Amino acid sequence: MAKRFFIPIVAGLLPVLFSTGCLTLTRGTHQTVPAVSRPAGVRVIVDGKPAGTTPVNLELTRRNIHTIRFEMDGYRPVEITLKRKSYIFFAAVIGNIALMPAAYIVLGVPLNAIWADDTKEELGAIAPYLTGALLGWLGGIIIDGSLPSNRELEPHTLSITME
DSSP states (O other): OHHHHHHHHHHHHHHHHHOOOHHHHHHOSEEEEEEEEESSOOEEEETTEEEEESSEEEEEETTSOEEEEEEOTTSOOEEEEEEEEEOOHHHHHHHGGGGHHHHHHHTHHHHHHHSOHHHHHHHOTTHHHHHHHHHHHHHHHHHHHHSGGGEEEESSSEEEEOO
16 A cells, blocks of 8 residues: 555656756757847847847847847947747647657656556556656656746847947
């Protein structure tokens, strides 16, 4: 009976410990946003801090909303707010299918060790492994959905004409 209490614990903790967010691995937590201007050489200020002059590639965290200000003597300043957009959930669902074979082993082996023998007879010997694969897939989706790598800063490119 005590073994049955371990199943929810393992099912809850192992996906968090052994799943990796595919989007974090492939996309990272930062996004490069190129900024160009007419004329060139405009001062760029990101969130109140100097970031160089145009043309420049801005390395911005996906986690935050950013305010970009362009300044040049003799011209009106231009300010743009980059917004976060979360629309990559489908990519997380499909992308984490690739993790299922690893989760099949990483999560399935411990589940198989603690799964009661009578339960394995009822559901089949492969049930702990399939459960491990499903938990790894769902864990990866949850991780990907909650991390900054699931966000995209928009607009992707800043092209400014000073007036």
